[in-house]
Amino acid sequence: MNAFRFLVDIRLDDQLHEAVALGDRSQPPHRDCHRKQCVTVTTLCLAVACVLIATLGSPAIASAASYDDAVQQFRNGEYAVAAETAAFEVDRGVWSERWPRLLIQCQMTQGQHAAALQTYQEALKRYPTSIALRYMGLDVLRFNGLQDEVGQAEADLFSQMQRAFAGYITRDNLIAAGRFLTGRGEDAREVLEQFYDRVKERDPDYLDAYLATAELAIRKGDFQVAADTLQQALRLEEETPELHQLLAKALESSDGQAAAEQIAIALRINPHHLPSLQWLAERAIDRERYDEAKDIVNQMLQINLHEPSAWSLLAVIAHLDGEYEVEKLMRAAALSTWEQNPNVDHLIGKKLSEKYRFAEGAEYQNLALSADPLHIAASFQLAQDMLRLGEEEIGWEIADEVAKADPYNVVAYNLMTLRDRTSKFTVLKQDGIQVRMDAKEAKLYGDAVLELLSDAKRVLCEKYDVMPDKPILVEIFPHQNDFAIRTFGLPGGAGYLGVCFGRVITANSPASQGERPSNWKSVLWHEFCHVVTLEKTNNRMPRWLSEGISVYEERQRNPSWGEKMTPQYRSMLLSDDLTPVSDLSAAFLSPPSAIALQFAYYESSLVIEFLIEQHGHDALLAVLDDLAAGIPINDALTRHTGSLQRLDSQFDAYAKERANQFGALADWSRDTLPENGDLATWKGWTRAKPTNYWGLRELAKSAIEGGQWEQALIPLSRMQQLGVLTGERGGPLEWLARAHRELGHGRQEIRAIQDNLAQSSDALPALRRWINIGQSEEQWENVLDASQQALAIQPLLPEFHLASATAAEKLDRHDLAVEALSALLALDPVDPAALHFRLANAYDEQNESFPAKHHALMALELAPRYRDAHRLLWKLHHGVSDEDPATANQAGVEEPDAVRVPAIEEEETL
Known part of the structure; x- marks a missing residue:
């Protein structure tokens, strides 16, 4: 028992x-x-x-x-x-x-x-x-x-x-x-x-029992249990900072703003609470506010001159500033009272890894483990570092050891469970790039992924004068939680499409993104750009610079990719939401809203445009070279662009000019906008302010909601004249196309669709409509173009492969027909025999007789009485054209009807 x-x-x-x-x-x-x-x-x-x-x-x-x-x-x-x-x-x-x-x-x-x-x-x-x-x-x-x-x-x-x-x-x-x-x-x-x-x-009122339970849960990575336990403890109404600091640790991975609020409460109770001050210092380092972090650390040292975490964080800052001798001194100070303290090296390494300095972080974890071989947190961080460096054999081995030694470690358990699932992935290799993805998805668009990544490597490596000297690993996950576990260690991470750690990229596949997935080509181009810039700088670059270059390069590759100007971004550029260049990385950490995070990407890309326009691409390369040499970003920018104060001021003026150029003839005021209004209210209001963007938008929206398409065209046409129609999901360009469709305005609808596609990389409904129009009018070039764009968004639906195959056949683009038909075969088709027959024809048109015969035989295996397949196989076998029966008769070859086929009605194929 x-x-x-x-x-x-x-x-x-x-x-x-x-x-x-x-x-x-x-x-x-x-x-x-x-x-x-x-x-x-x-x-x-x-x-x-x-x-x-x-x-x-x-x-x-x-x-x-x-x-x-x-x-x-x-x-x-x-x-x-x-x-x-x-x-x-x-x-x-x-x-x-x-x-x-x-x-x-x-x-x-x-x-x-x-x-x-x-x-x-x-x-x-x-x-x-x-x-x-x-x-x-x-x-x-x-x-x-x-x-x-x-x-x-x-x-x-x-x-x-x-x-x-x-x-x-x-x-x-x-x-x-x-x-x-x-x-x-x-x-x-x-x-x-x-x-x-x-x-x-x-x-039940003994607080320490709740604190100990929460500590244990956090130690095991079970933050939900920790948060629930501490919420129970809050009912005890005891004024203790430890409770709120622990609750912040439990919440920070899921709700950074709530975590910060708990730290504020802890410091209100105790302004000298060392763990809470450490939390603030770490967040300041995350935001690259190193002077602020130093001030907080100094507060810690005034309380305890020997506080190891304070000296450890100073070592982190010294490393990030390229002051490596100072780093050694700070580490020595952290270990001065307990020479074998493993927590010192673990903390330093963990913070460096959070800055993508995985190699340096791994070195510190090894130091921690030399002091305490049983330090589970250091072992697991080392496993994560190795996996993110692409050293998978070592990383998985260490992670497995941690999972066995600590069976209740949630993060380790999740990771090992994920390894078992991903072991069944298909592996594709080309040009030093290794792609792992679900086997079925690999059949559908794996070759296209390899082609895109190879192209990205060629273009971006040449542009930034760098060439990775080790293989690049790309993992594409059909389930969002699997992506989050591989990337962050825990389920969650909603909103992330891809993450690059250097030579390792993780990405969500379209299967994990619902009905309106993002453009996977755009995502992978963005992430591969990170590979290039992180390689060039030895992973020593601030987040805003890395993200800004990647978004900028998306737009360079395809104008419809990446973040672009919108009315909301215009307002933010002209408001206090515009972050100075010197503080941009902070905008990516714990943003107040999803739109604020997206704006941070856009603003960062605008900074890159500004730097290149004002100082040239070579100046940007020089900044990246300086970062690789260990020069801090602010010093590197000063060396090649002038003082930071001047840079902030110049960019502020540049951003505001760009904002004012967008819809320059429109009225953007919101002062007298009605709080609520029906169609009649907006008609009256816009009559007095006929160029006000917000009023016109609301009028169009009200008319569409009422199904009054003629009425909707009036404000939408006026917005089009003002140049403020944008292609965001559910935005004015989609409304305009819908209105023209409902009114039977074919040409105008096509123009609206094309305008939308020029601005949006993931306008799947517009592409679907364009395909339908092209098929009905037999405009096969349009069908092929639209279906190829649609497959860059959603390659898992048969309809787009079918449209691509049909258009390619009509245009004698038999190479594309083979790709599309092969993908359809992988999607459990209703009539595989017909697809095999079409594949056999496509290969035959390319003079590839062996695969043509193979697919003709496959068609006959599935449908033995398939007469067209018999005729094609006869032709392939005798090597003559079925368009020239005279040639066949002169050669003494029987015509296809002589093939032994039972004399019954031919089976039909779907």
Whole structure:
């Protein structure tokens, strides 16, 4: 019988000694003990369940009010005041281990490690049975450089846990024991259920049980459980910054704005809360606001001059600034109090990897693992770094080891599960590019993917004077969650179409994007441009520059690709939403809305246009070369474009000029716009303001919603004259085409469709309509062009392959016909025999007799009485033209009718 299931029903107080004895002699080991101690968490949990007695709800000691006040002082950041209070109580000999523990906490927070060691050693003499005190003492020893004594201290702690669980144990000791066992890598679920959950069951108002549970969930990557637990803890209404800081960590991967709000609350409670200040400093680094990050770090060091995370972040900033000697000094300072602290190198490496410095990040994770080979977080970060560097064999091996060592690590589990699914992907190779994609999708458009990427490599590598010296891996996922797990480690990431890590690209396939997918060609061109620029700069470039070049190169490749000017972007360029060039990367992190993020892409591309127009493409290349040499972006821009202040000012004027050029004759004011209005209201309003864009748009929208197409044409035609019709989804150009269609205006509809396609890379409904028009009018060039554009958006639907095949056959473009017909065969067609016959004809037209015979035979295998296939096979076999029967007769060859076919009615094919 499982020990934990058995514990559910025992009476904890009456059967205490019997249950402990049973647990000691009857339960098998949980796992092989990997440290010196051989007693496992299972045995300890058995005893824990037996001794959670009434002490959890015991009366407070006489000095509780004073102690609670001191704790609140500590929570509010009044560390010196709380330490003075605690020291007074310790000195006067109050019998409560909580006072020396509070004093140690104050001293360690302020970096007074020697004083904390003295307090700990004296307290241990008085309270040798305290698990919480001994657990706290482990860090005291470490930060005093007494690493050799830590092993014995851990052994003593474990022994004391065994003795304590056979008798009296308090809730704080129980939580400390759970944290200790978690740090040792013991079973997370058992720690949760048998330590933290049981404390909460006995005392639902004990905050530390919730905090410990959340810490454990965050450690395992289960942020939803952490957030739910902390939301429960909020109902306790305790003023503690730890709760809000942990909630921020739980929320930041899914809701950055909510996470920032929680940090603000934590710092309102305690302006000196070190973990919250560290969170702010890290976010400032993410936004490339390094001076701001340094200011925050300085605040941390004023609280604790020896704070390792503060010095670690300074090392990160020094590295990003190219000050490598300073980086070494900062790292040394971070390790000055605990030389083997693995968290220092893990933090430095993690932040560098977040800046796409995966090689440097991996080096730091290896340093962390040399200090602590069992550091799970460092191992998993190293696995991620290797995978993003394209070192897949090593990366998957390490990830597998982490998953086995830490079975409750959600991120590792997700990644290994994904590996099993992607092992079935088809692998395509060409020009040093390796593409992995779903087998069925590979048949449909895998060759087109390879062709596009090879072209991108040729064009962009030449333009930016760089050539990757290692293979480039591209993975295309048919399920959005798989893409997110491969890219971010967790499901989610909605809105991302592709991500490039350097030589590794991950992308969502059209199958994961619903009815209106984005143009996959545009996405892959964008991401491959990242490959080129990251390679050129050794991954040393700010995000705005990388994204700006990629969007700019999209438009250079195809004017319909990439972000373009819209009325909303015009308004944002002319408002405070325009971000200075020197601060552009911040616009990509935690944007307030989806449109704000899209605008950041557009603005960044506009900066690239500005730089090239004003300083030339060579100046841009020189900036990238400087970045590769380790020169910070601001210095590189100054060297080749002038001062940053001047650059910001010039770009501001350039952006506003571009905005004003768009719809220069239109009225863009919103001052007197009606808040709500019907068709009549908008008619009257636009009569007074006939060139106001917003009024005309609302009038057209109201008319369309009412099905009044003639009325809709009036404002839409006026907007067309003003040059403000744009091709966004569900936008005015789609309205205009629809209105002309409803009114039977064929030519005008075609013109609106063409205008829409010139501005939009993913206008699938417009392409579908253009194909239908072309087929009805037998304009096969238009059909072929439109169907090829449609396949760049949605290659998974038969209709576009069929249209392409028919148009290609009509135009004698038999190479394209073969591509389209082959794709149709992969889509489970209703009449595969007919497709094989058409393929045989297409190959025959290209004088490829072997595949032609193969497909003719396949058609006959599926439909043995298929007369046209018999005739084609006869012709292929005899090598004569069925258009010249006289030649065949002169050669003494029987005509096709002599082929042995049963004399019954010929089967029809669909």
